[in-house]
Amino acid sequence: MSDATANAGVQRPVAYRGGGFAPSPRRWVGFVVFAVLVVLAEWGTRSGWISPLTLPKPSDVLDTFGDLYKSGLLFQHLVPSLSRLFMGALIGISLGVVIGILIGLFSYVRAGMVPVVAAIFPIPKIALLPLFVIWFGIGEGSKYALIAFGTFTPTVVATYGAVDNVDRTLIRMGQSFGLSWWSIVRKIVLPGAMPGILSGLRISLAIAIILLVAAEMLGAEFGIGAYILEAGSLYDLERLFAGVVILSVLGVFVSVAVGLVERRLLGWRT
Amino acid sequence: MDIQMKSVSHFYGSTEVLRDISIDIPTGKVVCLVGPSGCGKSTLLRFIGGLERPTQGEVLQLGEPPEGSLNPLTYVFQDFALLPWRSVRGNISLVLEDHGIRGEKANRIIQDVLARTKLSDFENALPKQLSGGMKQRVAIARALAVKPAVMLMDEPLSALDAQTRELLMDDLVALWTRQPFTAVYVTHNLAEAVRLGHKVVVLSRRPGRVREVVEIDTPLTERTTGDPELEKVQNKLWNLMRDEARAADEELVNV
Numbered sequence: 001m002s003d004a005t006a007n008a009g010v011q012r013p014v015a016y017r018g019g020g021f022a023p024s025p026r027r028w029v030g031f032v033v034f035a036v037l038v039v040l041a042e043w044g045t046r047s048g049w050i051s052p053l054t055l056p057k058p059s060d061v062l063d064t065f066g067d068l069y070k071s072g073l074l075f076q077h078l079v080p081s082l083s084r085l086f087m088g089a090l091i092g093i094s095l096g097v098v099i100g101i102l103i104g105l106f107s108y109v110r111a112g113m114v115p116v117v118a119a120i121f122p123i124p125k126i127a128l129l130p131l132f133v134i135w136f137g138i139g140e141g142s143k144y145a146l147i148a149f150g151t152f153t154p155t156v157v158a159t160y161g162a163v164d165n166v167d168r169t170l171i172r173m174g175q176s177f178g179l180s181w182w183s184i185v186r187k188i189v190l191p192g193a194m195p196g197i198l199s200g201l202r203i204s205l206a207i208a209i210i211l212l213v214a215a216e217m218l219g220a221e222f223g224i225g226a227y228i229l230e231a232g233s234l235y236d237l238e239r240l241f242a243g244v245v246i247l248s249v250l251g252v253f254v255s256v257a258v259g260l261v262e263r264r265l266l267g268w269r270t
Numbered sequence: 271m272d273i274q275m276k277s278v279s280h281f282y283g284s285t286e287v288l289r290d291i292s293i294d295i296p297t298g299k300v301v302c303l304v305g306p307s308g309c310g311k312s313t314l315l316r317f318i319g320g321l322e323r324p325t326q327g328e329v330l331q332l333g334e335p336p337e338g339s340l341n342p343l344t345y346v347f348q349d350f351a352l353l354p355w356r357s358v359r360g361n362i363s364l365v366l367e368d369h370g371i372r373g374e375k376a377n378r379i380i381q382d383v384l385a386r387t388k389l390s391d392f393e394n395a396l397p398k399q400l401s402g403g404m405k406q407r408v409a410i411a412r413a414l415a416v417k418p419a420v421m422l423m424d425e426p427l428s429a430l431d432a433q434t435r436e437l438l439m440d441d442l443v444a445l446w447t448r449q450p451f452t453a454v455y456v457t458h459n460l461a462e463a464v465r466l467g468h469k470v471v472v473l474s475r476r477p478g479r480v481r482e483v484v485e486i487d488t489p490l491t492e493r494t495t496g497d498p499e500l501e502k503v504q505n506k507l508w509n510l511m512r513d514e515a516r517a518a519d520e521e522l523v524n525v
């Protein structure tokens with residue numbers, strides 16, 4: 001260090017090796033990826049490089065969608081689907097959050113419920129559809145039940161994990177100030193578990209959309225799922241894809257909505 | 271309200287953590303607890319705060335807490351323990367809400383404690399926006415809001431850098447001078463102990479016993495860094511601690 005002349009000629013900047021691992025918003029990238037995929041499919045199907053039996057032309061799918069919209073059928077399908085999604089997810093997620101919190105707070109509930117949840121988590125809920133039809137009838141009841149059941153388990157698991165992760169020193173603090181049990185749960189445990197609950201919500205809602213199609217397999221005249229299933233059984237690929245695109249868009253909307261809620265509720269995070 | 275510990279002993283499983291501890295904490299005085307790592311200082315503080323029970327002996331509360339004390343035994347934590355989702359004001363109102371204090375009455379208390387800790391301008395800031403020293407001042411403000419009879423401080427300044435620590439010590443002295451409070455102050459830092467303590471209790475290594483009690487008569491406001499009298503006390507404390515600390519350090523290897 002002291003002998004500067006000895007090191008002359010080896011001057012260079014320190015190699016940079018930091019950065020990364022910090023996602024930051026890049027809004028346009030998502031759109032570009034979508035656009036490239038669609039353009040590729042359009043170009044492939046037009047030039048015959050992709051046969052029309054493999055993939056419908058995106059422009060045809062768009063036309064089908066336009067027809068659907070103009071005939072007013074779109075909303076006839078969308079409204080019942082959305083209400084099933086909403087009711088089913090509402091029931092499943094609220095029950096799931098409540099049970100998850102109880103598991104997080106009470107050792108007996110944990111000992112009793114965790115194995116039960118582990119047992120029902122891997123059951124393919126679609127397999128139980130006939131059972132739900134027997135229990136809740138062929139009407140809306142069985143559809144709500146299927147979606148509720150499917151969203152319940154992931155919500156429970158996410159919620160009790162989130163409660164377990166609440167900083168214990170904050171709870172001790174609450175106790176040391178003489179806060180009541182209920183205050184501690186409401187003002188410390190719940191907000192502290194909110195990040196985990198909301199990331200569980202993302203998964204649960206995606207599962208709800210998946211189950212929507214299954215729920216509409218039986219006895220549904222209208223609904224996006226019914227529409228897709230009908231198109232599928234006729235090998236009407238344009239309509240099938242139009243339906244699938246609606247579900248995808250629904251998924252994106254849900255994800256954006258959860259993102260907004262997160263930003264609103266979790267602004268305190270660094 | 272005084273606190274009296276009468277031959278407190280404690281075991282965690284078969285490990286003896288504390289042995290026959292008797293300490294008096296008189297009203298209006300700051301009692302510092304020093305001792306090597308793992309000797310049971312935090313455990314002792316949890317007994318005083320009623321968060322845990324000793325295996326033997328008892329912790330007594332002599333006399334009634336002063337009128338209007340909402341939470342007689344109040345903690346100040348090393349890691350601040352602020353709710354990150356509540357603003358400075360929200361963190362203070364948290365501990366008032368459960369006592370049914372809301373609205374104008376709560377507002378008056380909050381304004382008062384914020385002024386006393388020089389935080390009035392940061393009422394609406396979130397903890398993530400504050401520096402470590404400010405966070406600890408919020409925690410102190412929160413403790414003051416419930417009008418404690420005894421403040422239980424577990425290494426409140428350990429997470430802070432040396433300069434901030436000096437400033438906060440001055441703040442604590444100023445707070446105490448304005449309105450003397452009773453405190454049990456756990457620390458590793460002997461400089462803090464001689465700066466803030468009216469009485470310094472030196473604990474031995476585990477199982478913790480009272481090794482010595484050193485009274486410091488110099489009034490808090492007259493204590494300056496470099497005061498030969500205090501230096502002497504600090505040296506004495508360090509000599510008491512050194513062997514214990516070294517022995518404790520070597521013991522860990524055999525665990």
Ligand SMILES: Nc1ncnc2c1ncn2[C@@H]1O[C@H](COP(=O)(O)OP(=O)(O)OP(=O)(O)O)[C@@H](O)[C@H]1O
Nearest residue numbers: 282287305306307308309310311312313314458476
């Ligand atoms: N809940 C517990 N269960 C079992 N052992 C514990 C528990 N809490 C503390 N101990 C043990 O008791 C001893 C005293 O712990 P304590 O935290 O009171 O020490 P301390 O003096 O505060 O140490 P430090 O200076 O490191 O904060 C330690 O050996 C610790 O491992």
Ligand SMILES: [Mg+2]
Nearest residue numbers: 311312313424
């Ligand atoms: Mg400790």
